Amino acid sequence: MKVSPQTPMEFSNGSTMKNRFMLAPMTNTQSNEDGTLSDNEFKWLSMRAEGQFGLVMTCASHVQKIGQGFPGQLGIFSDSHIEGHTKLAAEIQSHGSLAVVQLHHAGMRTPSELIGEAPVCPSGNEDTGARELTIEEVNQLKSDFIDAAIRSKKSGYDGVEVHGAHGYILTQFLSSEINFRTDKYGGSLENRSRLLFEIVNAIRATCGKEFLLGVRLSPERFGMDLLEVKQVCQRFIDEGIINFLDVSLWDVFKMPEIKDYQEKSLLSHFTELDYKNIKLTVAGKIINGSDVQKVLDSGVDFVSIGKSGILHHDFPQGVMENPNFESTKTPVSADYLKKEGLGEDFIKYMKRWEGFVE
Numbered sequence: 001m002k003v004s005p006q007t008p009m010e011f012s013n014g015s016t017m018k019n020r021f022m023l024a025p026m027t028n029t030q031s032n033e034d035g036t037l038s039d040n041e042f043k044w045l046s047m048r049a050e051g052q053f054g055l056v057m058t059c060a061s062h063v064q065k066i067g068q069g070f071p072g073q074l075g076i077f078s079d080s081h082i083e084g085h086t087k088l089a090a091e092i093q094s095h096g097s098l099a100v101v102q103l104h105h106a107g108m109r110t111p112s113e114l115i116g117e118a119p120v121c122p123s124g125n126e127d128t129g130a131r132e133l134t135i136e137e138v139n140q141l142k143s144d145f146i147d148a149a150i151r152s153k154k155s156g157y158d159g160v161e162v163h164g165a166h167g168y169i170l171t172q173f174l175s176s177e178i179n180f181r182t183d184k185y186g187g188s189l190e191n192r193s194r195l196l197f198e199i200v201n202a203i204r205a206t207c208g209k210e211f212l213l214g215v216r217l218s219p220e221r222f223g224m225d226l227l228e229v230k231q232v233c234q235r236f237i238d239e240g241i242i243n244f245l246d247v248s249l250w251d252v253f254k255m256p257e258i259k260d261y262q263e264k265s266l267l268s269h270f271t272e273l274d275y276k277n278i279k280l281t282v283a284g285k286i287i288n289g290s291d292v293q294k295v296l297d298s299g300v301d302f303v304s305i306g307k308s309g310i311l312h313h314d315f316p317q318g319v320m321e322n323p324n325f326e327s328t329k330t331p332v333s334a335d336y337l338k339k340e341g342l343g344e345d346f347i348k349y350m351k352r353w354e355g356f357v358e
Contacts, residue, residue, distance in 0.1 A: 003296045005289075005303075006320045008054075011243040012277040015158055015212045018096050020296060021316035022055040022246075023048045024283045024306040025102040025161065025216070027070055030345040035062070035075020037084025040343030045088060047341035049095035051314030054302070056092045060104030060163055063148040064141065066115045067105030067169065072345050076101060076148040085155035098158040100212060103148050105141065107169030108178070122172050122179040122186065138185055141169070142199055149203040149211075159212025162200055165248045167222030170196050174232070177223030189228050197235070204241045214244040219256075219266065226261050226269060233270065237278050245275075246304060249284040252295055271299040289318075289325040310350070313340050331358040 005020045023045075030040040041059075049056045061076040062068050068075075075081050085101065092099035108130035110119035120137065121130035133141065145162065152160045164170035172178045173195050179186050185194055196215070204213055215236060219229040236242050247270050256266045264272075267282065283304035286295055295303050308315045308327040318325040328336075334357060337347050351357045 005292050005296065005316070009279065009301060011212055011279060012240075013159075013210050013212050013243050015098055015210075015243070017054040017098055017302065019052065019054040019316060019320065020292075020302040021053050021319075022281055022302055022304045023053040023057055023309050024304040025057040025059055025163070026306055026310070027073075027349065028059055028342070028346040029070055029072035029349045030343045031072050031074040033072070035065075035068075035073060035077065035081055037074060037081070037088055038072075038343070040346065041074060042084075042088055042091070044341045044343065044346065046091045046095070047313040048309060049092040049097040049099075051312070052095075052316040052320070053097055053305070053309070054316070055098040055100060057100045057102055057161060058088070060102050060106075060168070061148070062104050062106065063144045064105055066110065066117065066120060067107065068110055068114050069104065069106030069168065070111075071114065076103065076151055077144065079151065082151055082155050085152065085157070089156040089158075093156070093158070098212065099156070100159050100161055100214070101148075101152045101155075101157050102161045102163050102216070103145055103152070104163040105145070105169040107172045109167055121169075122181055125178065132181075135183060135185075138195065142195060142202070145199045146202045146206055149207055153207050153211060159214065159243070160203065160207075161214040161216055161246060162196070162203070163216050164196050165216040165218035165246075170199075171218070171222050171224065174228070175223030176225070189231060193232050193235075196232070197239075200236075201241055212244075213242045214246050215242055216246040216248060218248040218250075219269070220250070220258075226256055226258060226266075230269060230273065233273060237273065237276055240277065242278060244279040244281060244301075246281050246283070248304075249282055252282050252284045252286060252291075254284075267295075267298060267300075275301075287327045289323045292319050293323065310337070310342070311340065330356050332356070333358045 108121035108128040279301040
């Protein structure tokens with residue numbers, strides 16, 4: 001059955017998404033130094049809700065001060081962050097969108113100059129100068145993810161997404177190339193994925209069954225093995241604790257990087273799983289109306305929009321009004337981005353993307 005992008009969708013926790021568009025969680029470096037919400041970040045995200053994204057997700061929000069991944073990151077590690085988050089969640093919801101925080105810790109990808117000490121990792125890492133977490137610190141990390149979810153709920157958000165993708169700390173635990181621990185958090189895939197499942201299960205137990213809960217995974221780079229990531233997805237599906245899986249593919253139309261897995265497209269590897277009552281979203285170069293429809297037709301429940309959501313605060317509206325909607329070609333001017341709700345720091349950050357800003 002062909003699903004139209006404007007068809008509403010209900011998650012297993014009872015939350016309803018008014019259409020099939022989610023704003024992908026995007027680094028934008030424009031919140032305050034202490035992790036509190038800035039006016040610029042508020043404007044950027046609320047404009048996307050206004051532009052009809054059915055689910056608006058914040059940038060990665062760090063759950064520990066030492067887990068900061070970039071300057072100007074929105075924090076959720078302290079009660080001092082609740083006021084800004086409360087304001088943001090209410091504004092997003094006022095446009096009929098679901099408001100979700102992405103919970104994050106950068107681990108070895110934390111720049112030491114940002115935190116004034118060595119970053120942390122499941123195992124010592126020479127390349128990044130990261131030190132190994134003690135078992136007490138692993139337990140603390142777990143508690144801090146859970147506390148951040150409680151803070152999110154207190155702020156009025158509909159739910160949270162646990163960031164287990166893109167080489168950040170939970171990916172580092174999952175990776176057999178980065179995680180060399182010999183305790184219960186290292187070795188077999190069951191052990192390497194233990195922390196992720198413990199965090200997710202505890203969030204569900206603490207925040208209740210009505211709280212929307214998702215997990216982001218990425219199947220390639222950073223020592224990820226495609227088949228292992230599929231196994232982790234399958235376990236999430238079988239256990240039914242979460243409501244959605246968010247799989248970041250970098251490019252939804254590409255083939256897997258590893259030759260052995262190239263008997264089908266990267267997307268097909270994930271759409272072939274039986275999701276039961278778990279919803280699937282994917283991200284990666286979905287840039288026009290026809291891409292949106294193609295991805296939905298492949299069996300994906302809703303699309304995650306990154307780059308096109310930066311170029312068009314109302315990308316969903318554009319596609320729903322015109323199935324052949326095309327995103328503006330890059331490079332674009334700084335003035336264009338300003339009109340689309342990006343602050344100076346975000347525009348400066350986008351200049352790092354080759355060919356994005358004139």
